Structure formats: structure tokens, C-alpha cells
Amino acid sequence: MSIPNYLTPLMALTSPMEITGPVREKKDQEDVQKRSQAFDNRLGWIVPVEIVRGTRQKRLPTGEVMEVLDTQALNVSVWNNAAPPVQPGDYVSLVKPMIGSVEGNIFVQALDVKAVEADDELTALMAGDEDE
Numbered sequence: 804m805s806i807p808n809y810l811t812p813l814m815a816l817t818s819p820m821e822i823t824g825p826v827r828e829k830k831d832q833e834d835v836q837k838r839s840q841a842f843d844n845r846l847g848w849i850v851p852v853e854i855v856r857g858t859r860q861k862r863l864p865t866g867e868v869m870e871v872l873d874t875q876a877l878n879v880s881v882w883n884n885a886a887p888p889v890q891p892g893d894y895v896s897l898v899k900p901m902i903g904s905v906e907g908n909i910f911v912q913a914l915d916v917k918a919v920e921a922d923d924e925l926t927a928l929m930a931g932d933e934d935e
Contacts, residue, residue: 805857805858805859805873806857806873809907811856811875812856813902815855815856815875816897816902816911817896817897818854818855818896819894819895820852820853820854820855820877820894820896820897821852822850822851822852822889822890822891822892822893822894822895823852823853823876823891824851825890825891826848826849826850826887826889827848827849828846828848828849828886829846829847829848829849829880842882845883845884845914846882846884848880848882848883848887849878849879849880849881850878850879850880850881850895851876851877851878851879852877852878853874853875854874855873855874856873856874856875857872857873858871858872858873859871859872859873879897879911879912879913880912881913881915881916882912882914883915887915887916889918895916895919896916896919897911897916898914898915898917899914900912900913901913
């Protein structure tokens with residue numbers, strides 16, 4: 804099943820996701836790292852990730868149709884006094900994920916990220932599990 808681009812499955816935000824770039828400070832207009840009063844004045848970090856939304860069909864130049872992963876890039880705001888110790892290519896899950904929306908655009912925030920060693924659900928999805 805192909806999920807429309809304007810919808811993001813909640814399961815994708817609670818499943819393992821790949822870090823796609825370096826963690827950087829979340830800054831305000833004055834180029835100062837933001838703090839959140841809502842989260843005990845913790846520092847803000849931007850963590851770029853790629854989530855797996857599911858699978859979709861892709862037609863190849865040969866006309867053959869194959870099932871491929873449907874992914875989406877997101878910048879997650881993480882509120883923690885220490886930068887998450889992650890590198891591009893690492894798989895993580897969000898600690899206390901929170902989702903909001905402003906004018907139709909979703910934003911994702913969390914209190915931390917934690918490393919994921921292996922995940923049967925994501926592995927099954929990547930292998931084309933037929934249990935949909």
C-alpha cells in the first residue's frame with residue numbers, strides 16, 4: 804500500500820531511523836543555541852534522519868515494476884543538554900517522540916535518541932515481508 808506524501812505514518816516515527824547527517828545546534832535568529840523552557844531549559848539539537856514510511860512500487864526503465872522502500876527525510880529537534888552521540892549511518896529510535904503541525908507542516912521533537920542494534924520490524928519491511 805502506498806501512503807500519500809501528505810500523511811506520515813506514526814509507526815515510521817516510532818521505528819528505527821537512519822541518521823543522515825551530522826547533529827548540529829538548533830539556533831535562534833541571533834545565532835545562539837536555543838533552549839526550551841517547556842523541557843527544563845534543555846539545549847536544542849537538530850538531528851537529520853531518514854524514516855521508512857513503508858514500501859511503494861517503482862517502474863524501472865525496462866517496464867518491470869518492483870517494490871522499493873518509501874522513505875522521507877526529516878530534521879528532528881532533540882532537547883537535551885548533551886549532543887546526541889550519533890554519526891551518519893547509525894540507526895536510532897526517538898526517546899519520547901512528540902509530533903506537531905503548523906500550517907500543514909509536521910515537525911518532530913524528542914528528548915533524546917538511542918542507538919538501535921537490530922530491529923525485526925524494519926528488517927522485515929526491507930525484505931519485503933508479505934504480512935501487510
